[in-house]
Amino acid sequence: GTLYKPDEGTVNIAGCDVLALSSKKLSRFRAEHLGFVFQFHQLLPEFSxxxxxxxxxxxxxxxRTECRKRALELLDYLGLAERAQHKPAQLSGGEKQRVAVARALMNNPDVILADEPSGSLDTHNKQELHQLFFKLRDELGQTFVIVTHDEELASLTDRxxxxxxxxxNSQPTDATPTITNTPNTAL
Incomplete structure (x- = not known):
């Protein structure tokens, strides 16, 4: 996620050597090219x-008007239009995580990094979130890098x-771990 620097090697995302960027440019790059979904949604409680x-x-x-329009489109797409003005404390766990996914999609990122995204959800909401990731991949061409201990989710992934x-520890012999820039389709 560009928050830490590796001990060695390079990190290229969307054709950019992110380790060569200044701190300010790296923050800008992160905001424009990466989306994040965390295990515990990390929504700010004082905001809707x-x-x-x-x-x-x-x-x-x-x-601001562009942000509001895009956010409303995303919430509608994720079935949360009716919950737009609700604060996190008024949302279910599954709704909070879908809001977090909408937040991750806000800037049309090249990649969404998801860290144990369904780890705090019950079985039903976990399955819905997993289906949502693959729907976003298929319908929007969105790239996800998911870190999980959930073997069920891992078994559904492309790689x-x-x-x-x-x-x-193991990977296909002809594969090198990379993140590639795939074109996204706007909502």
């Missing part, structure tokens, strides 16, 4: 679902890389 989704657009200095003690 709509406002939480708008935040990445505001950080990227997009006009699985196993890590053991911080090292790649």
């Amino acid at each position: 679902a709509l406002e939480n989704v708008m935040i990445p657009g505001m950080i990227a200095d997009k006009p 699985t890389i196993h890590l053991l003690d911080g090292r790649i």
Whole structure:
């Protein structure tokens, strides 16, 4: 996610060597090219679902009216239009995580990094979230990198890389771990 620098090697995302960027340019790059979904949604409790989704657009200095329009489109697409003005405490776990996905999609990122995205959800909401990821992949061409201990989710992915003690343990012999820039389709 560009928040830490590796001990060695390079990190290229969307054709950019992100380790060569200044701190300010790296923050800008992160806001424009990466989306994040965390295990515990990380929504700001004092803001509505709509406002939480708008935040990445505001950080990227997009006009407020554009951010609001995009956020409402995303919430509608994810079945949350009726919950736009609700604060996180008024949302179910599954709704909170869908708001987090909408927030991750706000700036049309090249890649969404999802860290144990269904780890805090019950079985029903977990399955819905997994289906949502693959719907977004299929309908929008969205690229996801998902870190999970959930073997069910891992078995659904296009590619699985196993890590053991911080090292790649197994992967297809002809594959090199990379993140490629795939064109996204706007909503």
